[in-house]
Amino acid sequence: MGRYVARRLLQMIPVFIGTTLLIFLMVYALPGDPVRGLFGDKGGSPQVIAALRHQYGLDQPILVQYWDYMKGIILHADFGTQIGSGRPVTDVLGDAFPVTLRLGGFAFVIELVLGIGLGVFAGLRAGRAADTSVLMVTLLLISVPVFVLGFILKWIFADELQWLEPNVNDPTNYGELLMPAIVLATASLAYVSRLTRTSIAENMRADYVRTAIAKGLPRRRVVGVHLMRNSLIPVVTYLGTDIGALLGGAVVTEGIFNIQGIGGTIYQSIVRREGTTLVGLVTILVLVYLVASLLVDLLYAVLDPRIRYA
Amino acid sequence: MRGARSAKWVAMAAVVALGATACGGGDSDSKGDSKAAIDPNGTFTVESGEPQNPLQPANTMESYGSIVINSLFTGLVDYDESGKIVYMNAESIKTSDSKTWTVKLKSGWKFHDGTPVTAESYVKAWNWAANPDNKQTNSFWFSDIAGYDKVAPEKGKATATELSGLKVVDDNTFTIALTTAIPYYEYKLGYQAFSPLPDSFFKDPKAAGEKPVGNGPYEFVSWDHKKAITVKKYAGYKGSNAAKNGGVVFKNYSTPETAYEDLKSGNLDVTTQIAPKDLPVYKQDLGDRAIDQAYSAIQMITPAFYTKQWKDIDPKVLQGLSMAIDRDTITKTVLQGTREPATGWVAKGVLGYQPDVAGDVTKYNPTKAKELIKEGGGVPGNAITIQYNTDGGHKEWVEAVCNSITNATGVKCATDPKADFQADLDARDAKEVKSLYRSGWVLDYPVNANFLRDLYGTKSSGNQSGFSNKTIDADIAAADSATTLDDSVKKYQEVEKQLVNYMPSIPLWYYKVNAGYSEKVSGVKFGQDGDPILTGVQVKKK
Numbered sequence: 001m002g003r004y005v006a007r008r009l010l011q012m013i014p015v016f017i018g019t020t021l022l023i024f025l026m027v028y029a030l031p032g033d034p035v036r037g038l039f040g041d042k043g044g045s046p047q048v049i050a051a052l053r054h055q056y057g058l059d060q061p062i063l064v065q066y067w068d069y070m071k072g073i074i075l076h077a078d079f080g081t082q083i084g085s086g087r088p089v090t091d092v093l094g095d096a097f098p099v100t101l102r103l104g105g106f107a108f109v110i111e112l113v114l115g116i117g118l119g120v121f122a123g124l125r126a127g128r129a130a131d132t133s134v135l136m137v138t139l140l141l142i143s144v145p146v147f148v149l150g151f152i153l154k155w156i157f158a159d160e161l162q163w164l165e166p167n168v169n170d171p172t173n174y175g176e177l178l179m180p181a182i183v184l185a186t187a188s189l190a191y192v193s194r195l196t197r198t199s200i201a202e203n204m205r206a207d208y209v210r211t212a213i214a215k216g217l218p219r220r221r222v223v224g225v226h227l228m229r230n231s232l233i234p235v236v237t238y239l240g241t242d243i244g245a246l247l248g249g250a251v252v253t254e255g256i257f258n259i260q261g262i263g264g265t266i267y268q269s270i271v272r273r274e275g276t277t278l279v280g281l282v283t284i285l286v287l288v289y290l291v292a293s294l295l296v297d298l299l300y301a302v303l304d305p306r307i308r309y310a
Numbered sequence: 311m312r313g314a315r316s317a318k319w320v321a322m323a324a325v326v327a328l329g330a331t332a333c334g335g336g337d338s339d340s341k342g343d344s345k346a347a348i349d350p351n352g353t354f355t356v357e358s359g360e361p362q363n364p365l366q367p368a369n370t371m372e373s374y375g376s377i378v379i380n381s382l383f384t385g386l387v388d389y390d391e392s393g394k395i396v397y398m399n400a401e402s403i404k405t406s407d408s409k410t411w412t413v414k415l416k417s418g419w420k421f422h423d424g425t426p427v428t429a430e431s432y433v434k435a436w437n438w439a440a441n442p443d444n445k446q447t448n449s450f451w452f453s454d455i456a457g458y459d460k461v462a463p464e465k466g467k468a469t470a471t472e473l474s475g476l477k478v479v480d481d482n483t484f485t486i487a488l489t490t491a492i493p494y495y496e497y498k499l500g501y502q503a504f505s506p507l508p509d510s511f512f513k514d515p516k517a518a519g520e521k522p523v524g525n526g527p528y529e530f531v532s533w534d535h536k537k538a539i540t541v542k543k544y545a546g547y548k549g550s551n552a553a554k555n556g557g558v559v560f561k562n563y564s565t566p567e568t569a570y571e572d573l574k575s576g577n578l579d580v581t582t583q584i585a586p587k588d589l590p591v592y593k594q595d596l597g598d599r600a601i602d603q604a605y606s607a608i609q610m611i612t613p614a615f616y617t618k619q620w621k622d623i624d625p626k627v628l629q630g631l632s633m634a635i636d637r638d639t640i641t642k643t644v645l646q647g648t649r650e651p652a653t654g655w656v657a658k659g660v661l662g663y664q665p666d667v668a669g670d671v672t673k674y675n676p677t678k679a680k681e682l683i684k685e686g687g688g689v690p691g692n693a694i695t696i697q698y699n700t701d702g703g704h705k706e707w708v709e710a711v712c713n714s715i716t717n718a719t720g721v722k723c724a725t726d727p728k729a730d731f732q733a734d735l736d737a738r739d740a741k742e743v744k745s746l747y748r749s750g751w752v753l754d755y756p757v758n759a760n761f762l763r764d765l766y767g768t769k770s771s772g773n774q775s776g777f778s779n780k781t782i783d784a785d786i787a788a789a790d791s792a793t794t795l796d797d798s799v800k801k802y803q804e805v806e807k808q809l810v811n812y813m814p815s816i817p818l819w820y821y822k823v824n825a826g827y828s829e830k831v832s833g834v835k836f837g838q839d840g841d842p843i844l845t846g847v848q849v850k851k852k
Contacts, residue, residue: 032732036739038362038447039371044771045450047442047462055445084362086516087535095535158575166571169561171537258568260360260536271701272362273732 001301008297012290017070019286020279024066027275033058034083034273056083056276069276073283080276089280092265097284099171100261103254104246106174106181107188111242115189116235119196123231124223126201134197138190150183150256167258180257184250188242195238199231206230229303236303240296244289248282351556352849353542354579354831356842357569358560360536364519367505368439368446376502377841378560381541382422382524383505384549386413386432387496393606393661393756393838395497398549399427399506399525401482403499408491408793415482419548421508422529429484431525435507437461437472444515448503450771454495456487491791493798497661497755527553527845537562553845554833570826579831579849580842584824586703589646596826604650605840606657607752607821608761611696611711612814614743616776619690626686628813629671631694633679634718635711637672641819644710649819655761655809657751657820659838662758662799668810672817676718683719693722697747699734700727704748711818738774749774749815756838757795758802762786766814777814 035052038044053059057068072078079089122134141149157179158166168176203209204227212222251263262281269278300307361375370379386400397403401414419427438444440452442462452458456475461468475487488495498504506525511518522530527549528541542557561578563569566585572578574595584592593600613620613628637651650658654667670678683689696712698704705727712723726744728734737743751772754760763786764770768778782805789801825842827834833848 030733031728031736032730033736034732036735037732044447045442045453045462046464048445048447048449051442052445085360086364086519091535095537154571158571162575165577166575167568167577169572169577255564256568258563258565258572260562260564264564265536271730271732 005294005298008294012294015290016283016286020070020283021066023279023282024069024275025062027270027273027278028062028065030270030273032273034275037273038084052083056081069279073280079280079283082274082277084272084274089277092277093280093284096260096262096265096281099259100247100250100254100263102171102174103177103181103184103250103259103261104243106177107185107246108239108243110181110185111189111192112239114185115192116196116232117193118189119193119235120200120223120228122193123197123200123204126197126204131197134193138193141186141190144186146183146187146252147256149186150180150253153179153183154256171259171261180253180259183256184246184253188238188246191238192235195235196231199234200227203227203231232303233300236296236299240292240299241289243292244285247288248285347851348554348832348848349556349851350554351543352830352851353557353559354555354847354849355559355561355577356580356844357563357566357573357578357582358539359562359564361539363447364516365522365530365533366446366515366519367507367522367524368435368448368451368503369519370502371447373841374560376839377844378539378541379502379505379522379524380526380841381528381558381844382522382526382530383502384524384526384547384551385500385502385505386415387500388551389497389500389756389838391659391838393659393663395500396550398551400499403496405495408493408495408791409488411486411488411495412479413484413486416548417482419525420546421506421523421525422544423508423510423523425508425510426481427506427525428481429478430481431506431508432504433476433478433484434512435505436476438507438512438515439503440473441471442468446503448501451498451501451503454488454490454492454498456489458489493790493792493795494661494755494757494759497757500755527551528558531557551845555831555845555847555849558844558847573826573828576828576830579828580834580847581825581827582823582840582842584826586646589648589824592824592826599827599829599834601823601825601827601834601836602647603823603836604658604820605823605836606659606756606838607750607840608652608655608657609649609748609750609818609821610652610655610815611746611818612749612775612777612816613746614741614775615778616741617743617745619694619745623690624686625811625813626682627689628686628816629810630679630682630686630719631689631715631721632668632671632813632816633673633675633682634715634721635816635818636674636714636718637819638674640707640710640714644706645819648822648824650822652817652819655765655806655815655817656758657753657761660753660756660758660761662803662806664803664806667803667806668817671810671813674714674718679719683721689721692720693724695724695726695745697726697728697734697737697743697745699729699731699748701730708748741776746816747775752821752840753838758799758806759789762802762805762809763790766809775814777812779812779814782808782812782814 035049057065069080081088082092118134122131125131154166157164164179165176209227212226251267254261254263266281359374362372363369363375365378367379367383370376384398388396388398390396399415399419401416403411403413405411436452439446440449440461455473457473460470461473478484508523510523527547529544531540531542533539539560543553566583569578569581570588573581641649641651653665653672656663696708698708708725712725715721715723765772766777766782767786768783785805789798792798792801823836823840831847831849833846835843835846837843
């Protein structure tokens with residue numbers, strides 16, 4: 001087990017270098033210059049533009065820039081400096097990350113509890129009316145685009161009923177985060193419940209479940225331990241990759257509810273050609289994905305005793 | 311800036327788009343609402359966004375930073391609503407030859423940290439900002455001052471660190487020597503880059519950018535990055551525009567839609583823009599709390615004169631194209647009344663603005679348009695493209711303009727979208743525009759020279775089209791060397807009248823502010839730069 005983890009951790013290194021290099025090259029390939037962009041229509045003094053470009057190393061060849069950048073990250077945990085504001089990227093990350101973590105975490109809990117709950121509920125009643133209605137609800141949730149759902153919820157709960165605030169003014173207030181978290185969770189929630197339902201329905205007919213029932217085990221134990229453990233493997237796989245998506249892909253939801261998180265920061269960095277900020281953000285997301293997938297693989301062994309890592 | 315209203319992500323993109331600069335909004339006497347009691351210490355919230363740069367006066371160009379800087383700093387002069395100059399920290403600004411200016415300060419002004427505002431505070435601040443080593447985005451504003459070429463030479467190393475044109479006479483007096491005469495120079499001094507800075511700034515400029523100490527009506531309280539900036543009333547303020555409220559919170563909004571929702575639900579007091587989605591309803595929603603007002607900015611399409619197509623074009627062709635654009639209909643329908651058809655090259659509310667200067671050329675007339683294009687030898691290739699950036703909400707109107715031209719004249723017109731403003735600028739800087747491009751201009755100082763000299767002079771910083779005309783250059787030089795301001799403004803008016811014969815760009819429309827405020831506040835007005843006048847806002851007692 002220890003050797004397996006070590007191997008996986010070592011594998012992360014090339015993946016990490018590859019992704020950051022790719023992103024660095026892509027940002028570099030985009031037309032537009034972040035320093036020139038600071039000046040807009042008015043044009044700026046060429047001396048200042050040259051001085052700024054020099055300060056941020058933009059006058060160096062791309063690979064030298066990449067090398068310096070990686071050196072900074074690895075040796076000093078220094079993710080560089082934002083060109084516009086002159087603030088360290090780590091500060092910018094520090095502003096955005098807690099907000100996104102809270103929102104993403106909240107959405108993840110909703111997705112986990114409701115998704116698996118609905119899936120088990122439907123799976124145990126496969127083919128019956130309850131199953132069909134869950135199917136319909138989840139299909140609906142999958143097919144409605146996020147921003148439509150966001151606007152509908154806002155209109156009902158904020159404009160008409162006035163139960164909730166339309167936007168997030170204080171990102172530490174979970175009451176205000178409720179609506180965006182629900183919106184963010186819905187699509188994944190539907191996938192989770194579909195996956196759980198299929199897996200449960202299939203395993204219900206498996207030999208080991210029949211054996212368990214025949215042994216006279218209580219239904220709660222059959223479902224909760226024998227059935228669930230096996231059925232959750234595909235669900236866990238999906239959940240693992242979804243963590244990254246919840247953290248990085250919340251651009252639309254963040255925009256609708258005016259949450260100043262990672263998604264919006266990524267968007268803004270692309271628009272402003274803030275390569276260093278962008279690479280910093282994505283590097284962290286890459287790390288999140290890598291760690292999540294490692295955890296998922298390790299969870300397999302916990303869930304299914306037949307899986308062993310030597 | 312507010313020119314870009316309709317795209318979804320406009321608020322963020324807009325920061326970059328057009329690189330709007332904002333000059334100090336004129337102070338205006340707002341009439342208090344008699345119905346509700348006013349709380350002089352009440353605070354209110356304003357829609358804003360994360361400033362792109364540190365809060366250093368000479369380093370702020372975009373509107374999110376400008377609005378904060380303007381509340382924290384008061385420079386020598388400001389402008390009133392008609393564009394007339396008002397002396398703020400300056401007691402007098404005198405010149406006999408428009409080349410050497412003597413500035414006398416009002417005494418007794420203090421920075422928020424208690425240190426006095428002296429002539430030294432100005433001279434040191436300007437020297438610092440002009441030095442390219444300090445990388446201030448507005449440093450070219452000091453290029454009129456003698457000695458700038460030594461501090462920031464185009465090539466080679468700097469031979470001086472201070473502008474030789476700036477001299478401190480005594481605590482409250484300093485002189486500015488310019489390289490050439492500029493009769494309207496004192497108007498330029500209203501720009502925030504000319505703000506004074508306290509001694510503490512130079513000890514740690516970086517920290518000062520995070521926690522600015524100014525001399526304006528408000529003092530800095532906190533900057534919660536990406537969430538809000540808070541300022542409070544400065545009790546020791548000596549200027550005529552002391553705050554009528556206790557303070558302001560600039561709240562971050564990533565889209566105008568969310569800001570509008572917060573305005574309606576009482577979580578925001580002043581919005582600075584209305585999303586296209588809400589434009590049809592905002593006047594009904596807000597009643598007399600809706601704001602619909604022109605400000606001094608203009609939108610144009612500009613031919614790239616370095617291309618084969620426009621190199622030696624007969625201006626008649628461009629006049630024809632201009633007459634093929636149905637400005638009235640497009641502003642009313644596609645732009646939902648957020649713009650006003652332009653009739654010249656200088657925006658409204660600027661000293662020297664003259665209505666209808668372009669005459670028929672900005673009036674829709676398909677028959678005449680066809681004739682003019684024919685007389686001028688036709689559009690080379692009989693096809694044009696208009697380059698624009700898709701992140702600024704320009705798509706709809708560019709298409710409408712194109713359709714209007716094609717329908718009226720039969721000239722084929724295609725749009726040439728660039729993914730974002732940066733890519734658009736890149737193409738313009740590299741002189742790769744294929745035919746025509748969208749351009750905009752927001753006032754820096756309310757004199758018509760700003761809209762003429764800085765855009766159409768052969769060597770002007772804002773001239774990206776390669777337009778060059780000896781007559782215009784000579785007339786601009788003549789207007790700059792006029793002895794008095796009035797004379798200079800008049801000469802620039804003549805320049806504007808002539809532009810119709812050369813068509814350096816096709817003016818389309820002037821911008822309007824579409825905004826609103828909550829029931830909690832009154833006296834909300836917008837200045838010529840399109841920003842709300844914060845000091846005049848009154849907060850009602852709860």
